[in-house]
Amino acid sequence: MSYIKPKFRHPRLPTNKLGFTVADYDGAISTLCAGCGHDSISAAIRNACFQSAIPPHRIAKVSGIGCSSKMPTYFLGKSHGFNSVHGRMPSVATGASLANRDLTYIGVSGDGDTASIGMGQFIHLIRRNVNMTYIVANNGCYGLTKGQDSATADLGSVAKGGAVNPFDGIDLAALALLQGASFVARSFSGDKGQLEPLIRAAMAHKGFAFIDVVSPCVTFNNHVGSTKSYAETREHLDAMPLDFVPMREEITTQYAEGTTQAVTLHDGSAIHLKKADATYKANDRRAAMDVVQQAHADGRILTGLLYLDPDSQDLNQNLNLATRPLNELGKDELCPGSKVLKSINEGLR
Amino acid sequence: MKPTDIQDPEYFHKVVDCQFACPAHTPVPEYIRLIAQERYTDAYMINWESNVFPGVLGRTCDRPCEPACRRGRVEEEPVAICRLKRVAADFKDDVKGLLPGAGPKNGKKVALIGGGPASLTVARDLAPLGYELHLYDEHAKAGGFMRSQIPAFRLPDEVLDEEVGYVLDMGVHTHFNKYVDSLQSILDQDYDAIFVGCGAPRGRDLPNLPGRKEADKNIHIGIDWLSSVAFEHTKSIGKRVIVLGGGNTAMDCCRTSRRLGGEDVKVIVRSPFEDMKASPWEKEDAIHEGIPILDNHVPKEFVVKDGKLVGMKFEKVEAQYDAEGKRSLVPTGEDLVYVECDDVLIAIGQENAFPWIEKSTGVRFTSWGTPIINDDETFQSTNKRVFFGGDSAFGPANIITAVAHGHKAAVSIDMYCNGQNPEVNRPAPHVTLVSQKMGIHEWSYDSIPVIDKREAVPLVALEEALKSKTLEVELGFDVETAFVQAERCLNCDAQTVFTDSACIECDACTDICPTSCISFVENAEEPELRQSLLVPAENAEQDLYVSGELATGKVMVKDEDVCLHCGLCAERCPTAAWDMQKFYYTMAKAAPVLVEAAE
Structure with a gap:
């Protein structure tokens, strides 16, 4: 198996605003199974960071344990990263975000890491609205331990060994909506046209941005009977295409009137939802929950931006933390001396 | 677009850029891999089947493959294909046992006029089929312009003799020192077919330049002069030499002059340096030997004093290009430049000349003086029994082109002699397509490209080189360098x-x-x-x-x-x-x- 990627790149690779090519956002060569949906998500994250021209050293990747959590090695080789304990990435991400609020945080997790062992942490991450992008590579099975059903496996899905799943799966997007997440989306690893702008929007969003990505496990969950195979996902896919337009950038794509809806983010960038009808409201949480439930009942895999609160207050704002990152504050600022202490004490007398 | 038809062998053929660019379509990546595996004999045989003269071409080829090499599009320099070919020739074992011999007689007789690469290729392809082959050449040895025009310091006689010998040893009847002065006389004999591979034997002259006649003793036509050096009729030249022309023949003339007593040798050419016809590496080799190249100088006059050539006058020009990119050389208006010299070599091009082909033969010619040929597949002339190839077909080209012509002409001759029309139902190329999978993630070839850079072939010390007319200048790659250079190949096949x-x-x-x-x-x-x-x-x-x-x-x-x-x-x-x-x-x-x- 090749363990190195050739050094040569296309001589005419486009560059972004920083002068970087997409190759500058590459990581090590993947050791996941050939054809794994996770590799496609890695590529989508790489492409999104390239397109949004985020300096690689201003990004931190955090993950837990599992096939999904190996992914950060395979993209953004020049960024910061922390591979934490199983299901405990939310704690690390929370701490990191508090210590340095200026970095862009990308959390990568899986259905096991989030919906089983990490469920307790995940819920609180949502509740606290930590400013990060949280991607779940959701394949409905434990690929690293030979494909047992995971907590997101759909009711009735047939495992590779033939066993039919008797339990209803946890719908992580519905859960995030219910718990008050400020940005909720669903996508499919095989649809980069949608996934890339979603990741860009999630990174631009101030607050917790959750993307549940159906990511087929080619080795253990890509057979007939599986509800999360490439073929089955495509068969039931109901994708809402979208574009992401960063702040201060002109919209160059022409849309026919009445077929698109723009959602403006806090920083002025915009998401253009193509094919969205007039009744669709991205910022209506109850409507979003309805839509998700309806799609589930219809057996459709509804993908796209499900909900967005453009005015959300993230953890740093809610805690009234210093606007400068805590890790940049020096001794004099953190320990301003007896004179200041005296004046505070005076104020409390 | 319509789906690509990969059943058409030409689709994948085109992907192998080097092989596609090679007129004889040598399977380059295949032999380069064999070199890396130290299977030099196998690498040589692949070459030999395609291009007949691997040792010769590994030193002298015009290398159309290298500018085409894909590696040149992903980094600075292409794979050193040509010099790797020489490695196969240098390190091979005795190959005689692997070569085909003459086949059982088929009763057909073919005459080959001229002993150059085209005729020898025809002989190589027809001998195993049992043809009786008669090769005519005006010189004492076969080889054509490989012998007469390529100096021995670039191509040692032993290398040429060996590879010419492989062909002649297949039972070819040679008629050396026999200048054919009448095609009719050949047609009158009982040959079933005649192949003309006599080259483009006439070097262009400057007959109308003032002083040309008076200075004739010290003015030489480049290709004739090189030939006369090769056959040791000429052994010296004046101290100051002007070589006129910018092609590879000019480069051979100036470098040969340096070895025959020329101390102040200059190449003077009409066109700008970049437009010169010579291959870049041949220009470099000349400059390396201390030969200046004066470009944008148009010859105006041979200056004669007391009945002897003393110098030449040139007009300085500059190249101007019109909207269509067509070049014209416009005088700068400066005074004529005078360059002193003892001898002048004119190497400004060659043309075809067939004074020996009579009208009665039915072989007709274009207004350019080249024979009228069906197309570049059949090489059949207006007399169906007569075929042309090499420089004599379409004018001066190079060895590898002559070889390619030879292969195609041999197919035509074989079809013609068997009563078939060579224009239709020509045989298809030989093609195989086989998976290289060795394991789940393993291939039979070194799939991940290395990042090593191209290296130049080492040369003998300049001082030594200039002392000898026959000492080969290039030393060739050693096996270690050859391995690294071979590994640079991207395996486009x-x-x-x-x-x-x-x-x-x-x-x-x-x-x-x-x-x-x-x-x-x-x-x-x-x-x-x-x-x-x-x-x-x-x-x-x-x-x-x-x-x-x-x-x-x-x-x-x-x-x-x-x-x-x-x-x-x-x-x-x-x-x-x-x-x-x-x-x-x-x-x-x-x-x-x-x-x-x-x-």
Whole structure:
């Protein structure tokens, strides 16, 4: 198996605003199974960071344990990263975000890491609205331990060994909506046209941005009977295409009137939802929950931006933390001396 | 676009840029891999079957393959293909036992006029079929311009003798020192077919330049002079020499002059340096030997004093290009430049001359003086019994082109002698396509490209080189360097074969491809499709490989331009929709296939 990627790149690779090519956002060569949906998500994250021209050293990747959590090695080789304990990435991400609020945080997790062992942490991450992008590579099975059903496996899905799943799966997007997440989306690893702008929007969003990505496990969950195979996902896919337009950038794509809806983010960038009808409201949480439930009942895999609160207050704002990152504050600022202490004490007398 | 037809051997053939550019379509990557495996004899045999003169060409080829090499599009320099060919020749074992001999007599007789690479190739291809071959040459040895015009310090006699010998030893009847002065006299004999491979024997002159006649004793036509040096009729030249012309013959003339007593040798050429016809490396070799090249100088006069040549006058010009890029040389208006000299060599081109072909033969000529030939496949002239090839067919070219002509003409002659029309139902090329998969993620070739740079071939010390007319200047690569240089080959013959029915559109191939060659997009007409890829396919000379429609309605489009043939697409493919398959192609020849693709 090749363990190195050739050094040569296309001589005419486009560059972004920083002068970087997409190759500058590459990581090590993947050791996941050939054809794994996770590799496609890695590529989508790489492409999104390239397109949004985020300096690689201003990004931190955090993950837990599992096939999904190996992914950060395979993209953004020049960024910061922390591979934490199983299901405990939310704690690390929370701490990191508090210590340095200026970095862009990308959390990568899986259905096991989030919906089983990490469920307790995940819920609180949502509740606290930590400013990060949280991607779940959701394949409905434990690929690293030979494909047992995971907590997101759909009711009735047939495992590779033939066993039919008797339990209803946890719908992580519905859960995030219910718990008050400020940005909720669903996508499919095989649809980069949608996934890339979603990741860009999630990174631009101030607050917790959750993307549940159906990511087929080619080795253990890509057979007939599986509800999360490439073929089955495509068969039931109901994708809402979208574009992401960063702040201060002109919209160059022409849309026919009445077929698109723009959602403006806090920083002025915009998401253009193509094919969205007039009744669709991205910022209506109850409507979003309805839509998700309806799609589930219809057996459709509804993908796209499900909900967005453009005015959300993230953890740093809610805690009234210093606007400068805590890790940049020096001794004099953190320990301003007896004179200041005296004046505070005076104020409390 | 319509799905690419990979059943057409020419599609994958074109992907192997070096082989496609080679007039004789030598399977370059195949022999380069064999060199890396130290299988020099096998590498030599692959060459020998395709180009007949690997040792000669490994030193002197015009290398159309190298500018075409894909490596030159992903880094600075192409693979050193030509000099690797020499490595195969230098380190091979005795190959005599591997060469075909004359076949059982088939009762047909063919005359070959001229003993150069074209005629020798025809002989090589027809001898195993049992033809009785009669080769005529005006000189005492065969080789044609490989012997008469390429100086021995670039091509040692032993190398040429060996490879010419391999052909002649196949039972060819030689008629040396026999200048054929009448084609009719040959036609009158009982030959079933006649092949004319006599080259383009007439060097251009400057007959109307003032002083030309008076200074005749010290003015020489380049190719005649080189030939006279090669056959040791000429052994010296004046101290100050002007070589007129900017082609490879001019380069050979000036470097030979340096070895025959020329101390102040200059090349003076009309065109700008960049436009000179000589190969860049031949210009470099001349400059390395202390020979200045004066460009933009148009010869105006031979200056004669007391009945002897003393110098030449030149007009300075500059090149101007019109809107269509057509060049004109416009005088700068400066005074004429006077350059002193003792001898002048004129190497300003060659032309075809057939004073020995009578009208009665039915062989007719174009207004350019070249024979009228059906096309560049059959090489049959207006007299169906007479075939042409090499420089005598279309004017001066090079050895590898002459060899390619020879192969095609031999096919035509064989068809003609068997009562077939050589214009139709010509044999197809020999093609095999075999998977190179050795394990789940393992290929039979070194798939990941190395980053080593190209190295120049070491030379003997300049002082030593200039002392001898026969000491070979280039030393050739040693085996260690040859290995590194061979490993630079990207194995473009390991084709990326795509089976659209197996594709599940997981994007693994497009994500992993280091050079972003693979895109999954909506189909469109070619110009639009080229723009819609991950990196727009701007090199229009390189094809797009387009699949049939996939499940999502998209198509797979691969831009062949900078594919590294690293096999990662196939390694990352979960369904083996991609496979790396070795494409082995050899052009159709009259003789049976000698060498198959290596195991």
